[in-house]
Amino acid sequence: MLTKQTVEDLKKYNLSTLYQLLRDTKDNRETLFILENLGHLPVGFDGDSLLHLLPNSSDQIRLWVVKTLGKLKNLKYLDVLFNVAQSDINSMVRREAVSSIGRMRTEDAIDSLIELLDDSDPKVVLQAIRGLLVFKRKSQVDIALRKLRRHPNEIIQSVISKEFSINGNHREAKQVPHPLSPDFMKNVVVLGDVRDVLKCVPDEAIHLTFTSPPYYNARDYSIYESYEVYLDFLTEVFREVHRVTKEGRFFILNTSPVIVPRVSRAHSSKRYPIPFDIHPRLTKMGWEFIDDIVWAKPETSVKNRNAGFLQHRKPLGYKPNPVTEYLMVYRKKTDKLLDWNIHQYAHETVQHSKVKDGYATSNLWQIDPTFDRVHSAVFPIELCNRVISYYSFLGDLVFDPFGGSGTLGRAAENLERHFFLTEKEERYFERIRQDLGRESLFRQPARFLSLEDFQKLASQSS
Ligand SMILES: C[S@@+](CC[C@H](N)C(=O)[O-])C[C@H]1O[C@@H](n2cnc3c(N)ncnc32)[C@H](O)[C@@H]1O
Numbered sequence: 001m002l003t004k005q006t007v008e009d010l011k012k013y014n015l016s017t018l019y020q021l022l023r024d025t026k027d028n029r030e031t032l033f034i035l036e037n038l039g040h041l042p043v044g045f046d047g048d049s050l051l052h053l054l055p056n057s058s059d060q061i062r063l064w065v066v067k068t069l070g071k072l073k074n075l076k077y078l079d080v081l082f083n084v085a086q087s088d089i090n091s092m093v094r095r096e097a098v099s100s101i102g103r104m105r106t107e108d109a110i111d112s113l114i115e116l117l118d119d120s121d122p123k124v125v126l127q128a129i130r131g132l133l134v135f136k137r138k139s140q141v142d143i144a145l146r147k148l149r150r151h152p153n154e155i156i157q158s159v160i161s162k163e164f165s166i167n168g169n170h171r172e173a174k175q176v177p178h179p180l181s182p183d184f185m186k187n188v189v190v191l192g193d194v195r196d197v198l199k200c201v202p203d204e205a206i207h208l209t210f211t212s213p214p215y216y217n218a219r220d221y222s223i224y225e226s227y228e229v230y231l232d233f234l235t236e237v238f239r240e241v242h243r244v245t246k247e248g249r250f251f252i253l254n255t256s257p258v259i260v261p262r263v264s265r266a267h268s269s270k271r272y273p274i275p276f277d278i279h280p281r282l283t284k285m286g287w288e289f290i291d292d293i294v295w296a297k298p299e300t301s302v303k304n305r306n307a308g309f310l311q312h313r314k315p316l317g318y319k320p321n322p323v324t325e326y327l328m329v330y331r332k333k334t335d336k337l338l339d340w341n342i343h344q345y346a347h348e349t350v351q352h353s354k355v356k357d358g359y360a361t362s363n364l365w366q367i368d369p370t371f372d373r374v375h376s377a378v379f380p381i382e383l384c385n386r387v388i389s390y391y392s393f394l395g396d397l398v399f400d401p402f403g404g405s406g407t408l409g410r411a412a413e414n415l416e417r418h419f420f421l422t423e424k425e426e427r428y429f430e431r432i433r434q435d436l437g438r439e440s441l442f443r444q445p446a447r448f449l450s451l452e453d454f455q456k457l458a459s460q461s462s
Pocket of ligand 1: 192193194195211212214215375377378380404406407408422423424428
């Protein structure tokens with residue numbers, strides 16, 4: 001029986017027997033075992049001993065042959081590998097062949113790699129790009145790669161735009177350092193329409209936004225002409241939020257489908273899937289989708305829609321009680337990795353911002369809703385605590401464009417972050433003042449400003 005040791009010994013002391021074994025064995029399992037255990041190849045290993053296996057019916061065997069030929073980095077096999085890259089029936093084998101060509105790191109492979117940029121498998125194209133990036137400075141390569149910036153595949157587009165700093169990705173230095181935010185916005189609550197307020201907020205001023213927008217026609221404060229107008233309104237606000245968010249930072253949107261009750265018995269009620277309808281608009285404006293977190297409430301705390309069905313039990317009339325809401329997590333699109341964001345902070349800040357034990361490990365967050373005597377739809381503070389501690393650092397500026405009763409501000413205060421809130425209804429603005437207007441030894445005093453006062457402050461500090 002063939003063992004790893006036998007393959008190792010043959011490789012070291014008796015290569016010709018190894019070649020013969022590869023040639024003569026009819027057992028695919030044995031062939032695969034040898035190939036998988038070849039490991040580091042001895043000097044002078046003859047790749048020709050493997051070529052007869054390239055038409056083998058086993059994908060795994062062909063894959064290992066290609067891998068092994070790749071290890072030889074011998075230009076002699078360029079054409080063979082190119083042929084496999086173009087014509088093998090298995091796309092894993094084709095990708096491995098491109099990777100093997102790339103690993104040769106020879107200018108002689110440039111033409112073949114450029115030809116493979118036209119492949120229909122995006123992963124083949126990405127391997128070819130990887131191989132070509134070694135010769136990025138050569139004009140032939142540069143021209144071929146730049147052409148891919150309009151490639152239909154988004155990952156290819158993003159690799160190319162990062163490599164060639166397309167789309168103005170070179171704007172770092174112009175802003176204040178990443179951990180800092182404008183002083184005039186720290187612990188500020190503005191009474192006004194968020195769209196007016198944001199007009200005087202500078203670009204990239206905010207570290208994190210967490211918000212629950214007004215519902216569509218579900219409560220008294222939210223009357224819109226139509227669903228389209230409502231979505232357009234949110235789009236306008238979130239586009240501005242995108243502008244004022246720092247590079248690579250997060251936006252967490254709490255929404256759920258809403259029901260607009262039926263006009264009369266002759267009509268049916270209508271359900272609007274807000275999270276799903278707003279999502280494509282967000283990604284289009286430059287928010288990258290990161291996660292969906294589900295906030296689950298106890299069934300006893302939500303409105304019962306089940307009563308009718310409970311009686312009649314007729315199919316089609318089933319109506320589950322909606323106990324969940326979404327927290328959709330987005331990141332301002334950037335080529336930078338999260339590590340870049342983290343490295344902008346002092347080591348000490350990162351250490352002190354570390355998330356404590358007992359954090360939520362899954363995307364299902366079971367949290368009881370909170371009821372407020374003034375506001376009819378408030379965040380439970382636990383929801384804000386989690387979002388702030390998982391998605392911001394100490395000293396950051398967190399924003400809620402639809403401040404409501406100011407729960408996000410209270411959580412920010414407790415967690416040693418700064419808050420910036422906007423709210424258009426005076427009674428809710430006053431509700432925020434009740435909690436955040438108190439003096440605190442631990443933070444800069446909160447300021448409660450009219451739109452005009454905020455505009456003045458913003459213009460003084462620009
Ligand atoms: C769902 S509530 C937010 C509640 C908040 N998360 C809390 O914990 O109290 C939405 C809030 O957005 C406010 N709002 C609606 N349109 C607004 C606008 N254009 N500008 C600022 N605030 C607005 C409403 O008055 C309402 O208080």
